[in-house]
Amino acid sequence: MKAVRFSTFADNLQNISVEEIPDCAPAPGEVKVQVVAACINPSDVKNLQGRMPRTTLPRTPGRDFAGIVVEGPPNLVGTQVWGSGGDIGFTRDGSHAEFLVIPAEAVSAKPGNLSFEQAACVGVNFLTAYQGLFRCAKLQVGETLLVTGAQGGVGSAVLQLGQTHSAKLIAVGRKPPVRENFPGLDLFGYVDVSKDNLLEAVQVFTRGKGVDVAFDCVGGDLFEPALSTLGPLGRQVVITSTGPRRVSFDLLDFYHRRLTLLGFDSLSLTVTDGASLLNSLAPLFEAGHLRPASISKCGTLDKARELYSYVAAGNPGKAVFTFPNAA
Numbered sequence: 001m002k003a004v005r006f007s008t009f010a011d012n013l014q015n016i017s018v019e020e021i022p023d024c025a026p027a028p029g030e031v032k033v034q035v036v037a038a039c040i041n042p043s044d045v046k047n048l049q050g051r052m053p054r055t056t057l058p059r060t061p062g063r064d065f066a067g068i069v070v071e072g073p074p075n076l077v078g079t080q081v082w083g084s085g086g087d088i089g090f091t092r093d094g095s096h097a098e099f100l101v102i103p104a105e106a107v108s109a110k111p112g113n114l115s116f117e118q119a120a121c122v123g124v125n126f127l128t129a130y131q132g133l134f135r136c137a138k139l140q141v142g143e144t145l146l147v148t149g150a151q152g153g154v155g156s157a158v159l160q161l162g163q164t165h166s167a168k169l170i171a172v173g174r175k176p177p178v179r180e181n182f183p184g185l186d187l188f189g190y191v192d193v194s195k196d197n198l199l200e201a202v203q204v205f206t207r208g209k210g211v212d213v214a215f216d217c218v219g220g221d222l223f224e225p226a227l228s229t230l231g232p233l234g235r236q237v238v239i240t241s242t243g244p245r246r247v248s249f250d251l252l253d254f255y256h257r258r259l260t261l262l263g264f265d266s267l268s269l270t271v272t273d274g275a276s277l278l279n280s281l282a283p284l285f286e287a288g289h290l291r292p293a294s295i296s297k298c299g300t301l302d303k304a305r306e307l308y309s310y311v312a313a314g315n316p317g318k319a320v321f322t323f324p325n326a327a
Contacts, residue, residue, distance in 0.1 A: 003097030004304045007058035009050025013312060016048065016305045021060075024093070024101045031072030031104050033081060036326040037120035038065040038095040039295075040319045043267075045312045047089060054267065055090045062094030064123030066116040067326065072104055082110040082278060084123025085271025095120075096301065096321055108275040111285040114292065116326075121292040121318045122285070127277050128266040129157035129215075132237040136262040137213045144168040144188070144206060148226050149217030151181040153293050153318070154239065158215045159185055160290050167213075170205055172198060172226070181316075183291045193222065202229040210234060223247040227259070235260040293318045300324065 001023045006015045026032045044061050046052055066082045083106060088094040093101075110119045133139050145162040149155040150171030159169050159182065168188040171177065177190045189205040191198055202211060210231025216223060219241030227236055227249055238261065241247070269277070284290045296317025299307050307319045 001098040002301055003060045003093070004062070004301060005058055005060055006048050009048065011049050013045070013048055013305060013308050016308060018301050018304050021097075024097075024099050026071050026101050029104055030101050031069045031076055031107060033065070033067040033083075033100045033102060034070045034323075034326050035065050035067040035095055035098060035100055035321075036116040036323055037067070038062050038321045039121045039123075040096075040307055040311045040321070041124045042311060043124065044089065044094075044096075045308055048308065052090055052267070059089065060093035060097050061089040062096035062321075063089050064120050065095035065100060066110055066114075066119035067100070069107060070099075072107075076104060076107055079107060080110045080112075080116075081107055082114075082119040082122060083108060083271055084127055084274040084278070085269060086265075086267035086274075087270045090267070096304070098301075098323060098325075102271050106271040106275045108278040109282070111282050113286055113288075117295055117298065117320050117322065118292045120320055121295060122278070122281070123274065124266055125153040125157040125293060126161075126281055126290070127269060127274055128154050128239055128264070129161050130277050130281060131266070131269065132215060132239060132262070132264045133158055133161050133213070136264050137215070137235045137237050139165055139167060139213050141165045142167065143212035144170065144209075144231075146170040146172060146202065146211040146214045146226065146229055147217065148172040148215070148222050149242075150190075151175075151178060152217055155215075155217045156181060156183075156293065157290075158217070159187075161284075164284060164289050170202060170211060172222070180294070193225070198222075198225040199228045206231070213237070215239075218242050220244045220247070224249045227254075227261075230257065230259055233258050233260075235262060237262045237264060239264055239266070295320050298322050 145167040220243030
């Protein structure tokens, strides 16, 4: 079968090769998936650059996928599936290949109203958003939710999930809002921190009460400003740090307001964990309450270096591998 492979790390992505490798065979308790579509995430790029310390080499990268089960238990063969995990592409071969082997427990049926390409763009964004928002911060119906990096993939997913809980949504970005980045969302407010003070703007939106949950998709220089927007008993979820890794804040103010900091790393979710969360998300996609990220570029595995470079450059939208020969 054909697969993207890398056996060394390289910042310039010259380590990417597309190779014919032995066809993967499922062991007992596993299924073989014919990949129909697989998106490229920024973390896939970081993986090739050696910024993911758990990765073992040589490796086929790729976390997110959609496809069809072609081998395994008879009741699963033919199932159209979607999936994502922090193990595939890092410690086991990933989805940027014609076929993929995963545990049978990791099979999650793809929503019928999503194309394979759309379903392949859900994984990392929505699993991170769902776990951070509901399992970590425990967002309650009607609470006020602030999201930094709101026009990015995870930020948009957090806002959409917040709307399913009737949250008052405050989006934060470093540039004016682009309406297409907020599909179907009713924003309570938007703050462009390139020109406005975040705390002052939030105080106006909330009439001085602050927000209940801040979901920080940026970190670094925005970490402390986001923390300052929390009202008493507020919770802040942190998933990354763009720029400085070390931050500071007023510890006395932190405990006087009885705040909570929550860190979450989507790499901690195995492909089996991912299937469980996707099963929870599927009804929301089927009902039209959630929409996957837009697709801006598609190509076959032979375009691997071009597509990876496109993602590495920070272009908007998703880049997706497609497989013309898939059943």
